[in-house]
Amino acid sequence: MVGICSYGGYIPRYRLSRMTIVQNMAWYFPVIMAVSQGEKSVANWDEDALSMAVSAAYDCMTGKDRKILGGVYLASTTLPFADRLNAGILATALNASEQDVINADFSACLKSGTTATIAAVEAVKSGERDNILVAASDLRTTKIATMYEMFLGDGAAALLIGSEDVIAEFKGSYSINCDFIDHYRARDKNFDYGWEERWVRDEGYGKIIPDAIGGFLKKSGMAITDFAKIIYPCYFTGTHRDIAKKLGIDPTKAQDNMHTVCGDTGSAHPLIMLIAALEKAQPGDKFLMCSFGQGCDVLCFEATDKIKSFKGPKGISGALANKEALVNYQKYTKFRDLLVADLGIRGEANPNTSLTALWRNRNMIMGIKGVKCKQCGTVQFPPTAMCVNPDCNAIREFNDHEFADKQAEVLMFTGDMLSPSVDPPAVYGLVAMEGGGRILVDFTDCDLNKVKVGQKANLSFRKRQTDDLRGFTGYFWKAIPVTEGGA
Amino acid sequence: MASGIKDKVAIIGMGCTKFGERWDKGADDLMLDAFQEALADAGIDKNQIQAAWFGNCFDEVAVGKSALPASLSLRLNNIAVTRVENFCASGTEAFRGAVYAVASGAYDIALAIGVEKLKDIGYGGLPEFGSAMGSLTGQWFPNMTAPGGFAMLASGYSSKYKIDISEIKRAMAHVSVKSHANGVKSPKAHLRKAVTEEQVLNSPMVAYPLGLFDCCGVSDGSACAIVTTPEIARSLGKKDLISVKALQLSLSNGQEFQYHTWDGAHFVTTSKASKQAYEEAGIKNPRKEISLMEVHDCFSITELVTMEDLHISERGKAPKDIMDGFYDADGKIPCQIDGGLKCFGHPIGASGLRMLYEIYNQILGRAGERQLKDPKLGLTHNLGGFPLMNVCSVAIVGRYNGGKGV
Numbered sequence: 001m002v003g004i005c006s007y008g009g010y011i012p013r014y015r016l017s018r019m020t021i022v023q024n025m026a027w028y029f030p031v032i033m034a035v036s037q038g039e040k041s042v043a044n045w046d047e048d049a050l051s052m053a054v055s056a057a058y059d060c061m062t063g064k065d066r067k068i069l070g071g072v073y074l075a076s077t078t079l080p081f082a083d084r085l086n087a088g089i090l091a092t093a094l095n096a097s098e099q100d101v102i103n104a105d106f107s108a109c110l111k112s113g114t115t116a117t118i119a120a121v122e123a124v125k126s127g128e129r130d131n132i133l134v135a136a137s138d139l140r141t142t143k144i145a146t147m148y149e150m151f152l153g154d155g156a157a158a159l160l161i162g163s164e165d166v167i168a169e170f171k172g173s174y175s176i177n178c179d180f181i182d183h184y185r186a187r188d189k190n191f192d193y194g195w196e197e198r199w200v201r202d203e204g205y206g207k208i209i210p211d212a213i214g215g216f217l218k219k220s221g222m223a224i225t226d227f228a229k230i231i232y233p234c235y236f237t238g239t240h241r242d243i244a245k246k247l248g249i250d251p252t253k254a255q256d257n258m259h260t261v262c263g264d265t266g267s268a269h270p271l272i273m274l275i276a277a278l279e280k281a282q283p284g285d286k287f288l289m290c291s292f293g294q295g296c297d298v299l300c301f302e303a304t305d306k307i308k309s310f311k312g313p314k315g316i317s318g319a320l321a322n323k324e325a326l327v328n329y330q331k332y333t334k335f336r337d338l339l340v341a342d343l344g345i346r347g348e349a350n351p352n353t354s355l356t357a358l359w360r361n362r363n364m365i366m367g368i369k370g371v372k373c374k375q376c377g378t379v380q381f382p383p384t385a386m387c388v389n390p391d392c393n394a395i396r397e398f399n400d401h402e403f404a405d406k407q408a409e410v411l412m413f414t415g416d417m418l419s420p421s422v423d424p425p426a427v428y429g430l431v432a433m434e435g436g437g438r439i440l441v442d443f444t445d446c447d448l449n450k451v452k453v454g455q456k457a458n459l460s461f462r463k464r465q466t467d468d469l470r471g472f473t474g475y476f477w478k479a480i481p482v483t484e485g486g487a
Numbered sequence: 488m489a490s491g492i493k494d495k496v497a498i499i500g501m502g503c504t505k506f507g508e509r510w511d512k513g514a515d516d517l518m519l520d521a522f523q524e525a526l527a528d529a530g531i532d533k534n535q536i537q538a539a540w541f542g543n544c545f546d547e548v549a550v551g552k553s554a555l556p557a558s559l560s561l562r563l564n565n566i567a568v569t570r571v572e573n574f575c576a577s578g579t580e581a582f583r584g585a586v587y588a589v590a591s592g593a594y595d596i597a598l599a600i601g602v603e604k605l606k607d608i609g610y611g612g613l614p615e616f617g618s619a620m621g622s623l624t625g626q627w628f629p630n631m632t633a634p635g636g637f638a639m640l641a642s643g644y645s646s647k648y649k650i651d652i653s654e655i656k657r658a659m660a661h662v663s664v665k666s667h668a669n670g671v672k673s674p675k676a677h678l679r680k681a682v683t684e685e686q687v688l689n690s691p692m693v694a695y696p697l698g699l700f701d702c703c704g705v706s707d708g709s710a711c712a713i714v715t716t717p718e719i720a721r722s723l724g725k726k727d728l729i730s731v732k733a734l735q736l737s738l739s740n741g742q743e744f745q746y747h748t749w750d751g752a753h754f755v756t757t758s759k760a761s762k763q764a765y766e767e768a769g770i771k772n773p774r775k776e777i778s779l780m781e782v783h784d785c786f787s788i789t790e791l792v793t794m795e796d797l798h799i800s801e802r803g804k805a806p807k808d809i810m811d812g813f814y815d816a817d818g819k820i821p822c823q824i825d826g827g828l829k830c831f832g833h834p835i836g837a838s839g840l841r842m843l844y845e846i847y848n849q850i851l852g853r854a855g856e857r858q859l860k861d862p863k864l865g866l867t868h869n870l871g872g873f874p875l876m877n878v879c880s881v882a883i884v885g886r887y888n889g890g891k892g893v
Contacts, residue, residue, distance in 0.1 A: 345610040354622035365626050380745045382627070388745040412643035412751040415695040416635030418612055425695065428629035429639055430744055430751065430875060440744050440875065442629045448695060453646035464626065476627045 008060025009316035038260025052156035060158035070129035075112035110293030138266030153263025157271035174216035212296035228285035347420030371398035379436030415448035500529025506708035515560035540584030542577035542601035544835035574871025578839030603834030636873030643751025658806035659787035670826025706832025710840035728887035732768035756879035757796035778862035781842035
């Protein structure tokens with residue numbers, strides 16, 4: 001049996017009420033008022049498609065050994081590197097094996113998430129490999145006061161495709177591939193260029209998705225009524241409804257397009273919607289997951305008995321529950337680098353990133369790995385050649401020690417207004433890790449007024465430094481203080 | 488068995504420029520001014536100096552690499568000049584080099600000079616470390632500034648001693664009010680304006696919980712010392728000799744931020760360096776024996792915590808001693824009688840020597856308006872880096888009693 005063995009979700013903590021956008025920008029383009037329901041998810045300034053994928057992937061691998069991964073596929077239209085395997089960065093962040101694995105990026109199309117899933121399923125079915133992690137993520141920057149600004153949100157999802165402990169069995173797929181250009185984004189352009197909405201709705205979503213589902217039903221011999229949920233992205237809520245009507249889908253069985261809770265998350269969206277459905281699935285439930293982008297992929301899954309006892313990941317419901325209102329529209333535009341604010345001369349310092357040092361220390365930097373002394377058991381970060389315990393000082397006698405999924409406790413901290421930051425003050429501090437070790441680390445997704453000594457914190461993979469001159473993004477981990485009542 | 492540095496070396500001349508925003512002068516000018524004052528004070532000719540140590544920290548923005556800037560500025564006679572850099576201990580390190588050189592017998596007369604030209608960078612605060620952090624640190628370290636690094640200490644201290652941050656803020660404010668009051672009487676200080684506790688408490692936040700007036704100034708300046716043996720000093724006709732009683736340095740080895748024992752409420756290095764310095768100087772009870780101190784008050788919280796690591800205030804009791812006026816100009820141990828870093832600012836390479844300059848003048852009775860009554864023994868302290876990883880120097884100088892007693 002081949003199918004989904006686990007899933008993970010990530011929706012950024014910050015949510016921007018669409019009314020906030022309307023209040024700030026409707027003077028410029030009043031049409032946005034028509035879609036002002038609910039809120040959209042907004043990635044923090046130190047997040048990108050890759051960092052969100054890492055968060056979703058860690059969620060997906062909760063309680064699982066990441067060394068079992070036979071491959072890591074990453075789907076997104078907004079990956080940071082055009083030539084440096086982004087999936088490889090994800091795999092390094094996961095401390096996955098570097099031997100006998102296949103990692104690959106799926107890009108340049110919003111159906112890349114479902115295409116990557118099909119590729120993973122086919123690889124596992126072939127028997128050549130097992131346990132492929134598929135992550136899909138998008139963080140699309142939009143011009144202000146546009147429909148895209150209203151519709152699009154940020155998020156990521158991950159599926160573990162394998163042959164053991166399958167919770168949703170793969171039952172077949174059907175794809176339409178055609179060069180329908182509802183929008184496109186040229187290399188080196190920051191924004192999408194979109195065609196008239198009416199055409200996109202009627203000739204795009206409204207025809208291609210039904211055609212693909214029809215194709216699948218014909219190929220499989222199944223009926224639309226066989227499915228517990230039919231999942232297809234379409235941020236035009238009216239069109240989303242019309243597609244259901246056209247296909248004879250019971251409105252309660254058309255999975256919500258999540259416009260009001262996070263917005264359309266691009267490549268990740270079909271997977272995010274599928275996970276939201278799987279979280280409520282009963283054994284025997286069948287699901288159709290469709291995508292949209294230069295065609296449409298349709299994938300069929302059936303929940304197994306194992307879904308009853310499946311737990312671990314926070315999933316999409318957990319990620320959606322962990323939220324904080326972003327009330328300041330200007331802050332959102334600054335997060336997306338749409339506002340030019342002055343970092344000051346202090347912010348000009350821009351040394352390049354030593355790629356040799358990064359290679360030697362990739363497990364430390366990307367995978368936040370420390371070491372544990374074989375002699376005295378002291379855990380330390382960063383890993384250095386001699387044990388820091390003054391009564392031990394053993395030399396190079398260490399085992400690896402992973403911190404990523406361990407909780408931290410704040411020992412000391414500050415909020416620094418002098419430090420150049422996109423979101424001042426720069427909050428950072430020294431934390432003690434559960435199971436030993438201390439890490440001096442940036443804090444993120446937090447309010448200085450709520451940070452306290454003794455507070456628990458979780459680690460999150462984030463952008464550490466962005467080198468616009470040379471186009472390099474450096475990553476490290478940051479601490480997110482756990483606020484009372486928050487997730 | 489090492490016998491320590493006590494009374495092996497005497498200071499025969501010191502110089503110090505006016506500290507401040509010296510838009511008018513470069514590092515070479517500043518060094519020359521400090522040097523000329525020291526030469527006149529020592530009453531020697533430049534060519535009697537046989538070796539020199541030069542302290543400078545941000546060479547990238549100040550003078551460039553090597554000891555050549557000092558050798559060129561002072562037109563030294565092709566003698567040995569060594570540049571030392573050890574963060575904020577750089578000035579004291581230059582002094583240590585010169586003192587040890589004389590004590591070893593390798594040279595008769597040596598010079599220690601420090602300079603920093605911070606105000607040529609175009610922005611406030613210390614220069615950004617940028618590529619000076621090394622190839623790996625910048626890839627994971629927070630963009631920690633000096634105030635941010637030290638501010639963390641306040642949260643650690645507050646948590647350890649269960650003293651509310653507002654109470655610590657008040658004690659920190661008193662530290663700054665006291666230093667500003669002293670700075671008014673210090674003609675060479677950069678900031679010479681008294682401030683009130685209210686002004687300090689209401690100053691804009693720089694790095695929580697440190698406000699602007701919890702931070703020392705940023706200045707240009709130079710200071711220097713000429714040292715020799717007590718015997719040569721006497722032969723040069725010097726009567727009231729100031730000798731070096733102790734010179735200690737302690738550096739972090741990573742335990743603070745990598746091991747589990749550090750409480751985040753004290754300086755491991757200062758605690759050790761001061762203890763060794765007292766032993767070297769033969770001081771049994773520093774709270775009773777030290778006449779005055781010039782400590783590294785880069786931030787008010789640094790001075791507060793340092794009072795405990797110098798073993799003057801008991802652990803957790805520095806705020807009380809501070810509020811009781813123990814370290815005020817009329818207290819038991821005046822601290823920062825010249826205004827400290829708070830008022831002089833912190834031209835890094837010069838600061839350690841500037842501190843010694845004040846102790847030297849106080850003991851010689853030349854401190855003008857701020858002269859203390861009969862000081863005998865003074866301590867200087869520098870703390871470079873951050874509380875969680877730092878370089879600490881402690882120096883003690885005092886009256887030379889022919890090698891007998893303190």
